[in-house]
Amino acid sequence: MISININAAISIFPKDGKSFKTLYERADITLQQTKKAGSGIIQFFDAAIEKEAEKLWEVFNLIKKASEEKLFTFYYQPYFYTKTLKIAGFEALVRIIDRDGKLYTPDFFIDYLENSQYLSSFENWAINEVTEKIKKWGTNISLNISGKTFSNPILIPILSEITSEIRNKLTIEITERIFINNPEYTMQILSDIKRMKNPPKIAIDDFGTGYSSMSYLRDLPIDIVKIDKSFIKDMVEDKKSLAIVETIIGLAKKLEKMTLAEGVETEKEFTILKTMDCDFVQGFLFSKPLPEKKIAV
Structure with a gap:
């Protein structure tokens, strides 16, 4: 028996975005969060997820800058x-x-x-x-x-x-x-x-x-x-x-x-x-x- 666990993220037009690029980016953000929660998770995009992703990006840039610029x-x-x-x-x-x-x-x-x-x-x-x-x-x-x-x-x-x-x-x-x-x-x-x-x-x-x-x-x-x-x-x-x-x-x-x-x-x-x-x-x-x-x- 083969068992496959996948993660899925969903963004919905037009609530979550009116262009393919925006919808794709927000679905990708959501997917990264579902992977952190474990396998077999399906999740819809929400604004809180995007806010958390923005914070992580800010922290990433801060650590990178702090390391490079001492x-x-x-x-x-x-x-x-x-x-x-x-x-x-x-x-x-x-x-x-x-x-x-x-x-x-x-x-x-x-x-x-x-x-x-x-x-x-x-x-x-x-x-x-x-x-x-x-x-x-x-x-x-x-x-x-x-x-x-x-x-x-x-x-x-x-x-x-x-x-x-x-x-x-x-x-x-x-x-x-x-x-x-x-x-x-x-x-x-x-x-x-x-x-x-x-x-x-x-x-x-x-x-x-x-x-x-x-x-x-x-x-x-x-x-x-x-x-x-x-x-x-x-x-x-x-x-x-x-x-x-x-x-x-x-x-x-x-x-x-x-x-x-x-x-x-x-x-x-x-x-x-x-x-x-x-x-x-x-x-x-x-x-x-x-x-x-x-x-x-």
């Missing part, structure tokens, strides 16, 4: 020792600044970038850029690594090329999703990283938003657990969120791992985290992300 830059958000509020390090957060000065934050372009042909060159630049700042400032800097880059065999050689004297001031941030999707491979890569002389630190970003978090903390060779800001935001009023934050901090301490609370915005949140003995805090209460020229170290 428009990527980092803003740096400090994180602090909870007990003393002294700066413990910075998180490098990517931005694009166009020639006209318009600033684009990652929520606009990061999903496309992580699935584009420009990802490899971008992250090579990112690691080099952060390494240079570590040399210049002599402080810890953390950098988010995409799942695709983490899965790329070239990651280990790139990290190995960083001078061992400064390598342990770099923190590689990965999300829960990376190790939940492929725990055995993740364990191998992290173990390889940790076998380096003066290895980079490893942090799990947005901790608590996955489904298998606790079972991996025991075995993964990580250094820092970053507690997702959604729990920090809700813990003042919500007892369940408060219990989750307290549990993460307590468990991490017993497993000899440090904790960093993201998105701290109020004095009440800070007081609770200090009482719980969270190691680091980060958020607008202390500092927003800053361009390099405003960093004083």
Whole structure:
């Protein structure tokens, strides 16, 4: 028995266009969206699909331009020792600044970038850029690594090329999703990283938003657990969120791992985290992300 799954897209004259060219273009836009949804999908054109396609085209052109004209830059958000509020390090957060000065934050372009042909060159630049700042400032800097880059065999050689004297001031941030999707491979890569002389630190970003978090903390060779800001935001009023934050901090301490609370915005949140003995805090209460020229170290 032969089974054939096809996708089909339909545009209708004159509602969706009065020329063959317009009808064809809109049917093609719709077809691309049906392919993303899976096989065997048939869909009619609507204006929302065209608007989404226009946005994707805008993001594509932005990423292409940023890569060719070197428009990527980092803003740096400090994180602090909870007990003393002294700066413990910075998180490098990517931005694009166009020639006209318009600033684009990652929520606009990061999903496309992580699935584009420009990802490899971008992250090579990112690691080099952060390494240079570590040399210049002599402080810890953390950098988010995409799942695709983490899965790329070239990651280990790139990290190995960083001078061992400064390598342990770099923190590689990965999300829960990376190790939940492929725990055995993740364990191998992290173990390889940790076998380096003066290895980079490893942090799990947005901790608590996955489904298998606790079972991996025991075995993964990580250094820092970053507690997702959604729990920090809700813990003042919500007892369940408060219990989750307290549990993460307590468990991490017993497993000899440090904790960093993201998105701290109020004095009440800070007081609770200090009482719980969270190691680091980060958020607008202390500092927003800053361009390099405003960093004083």
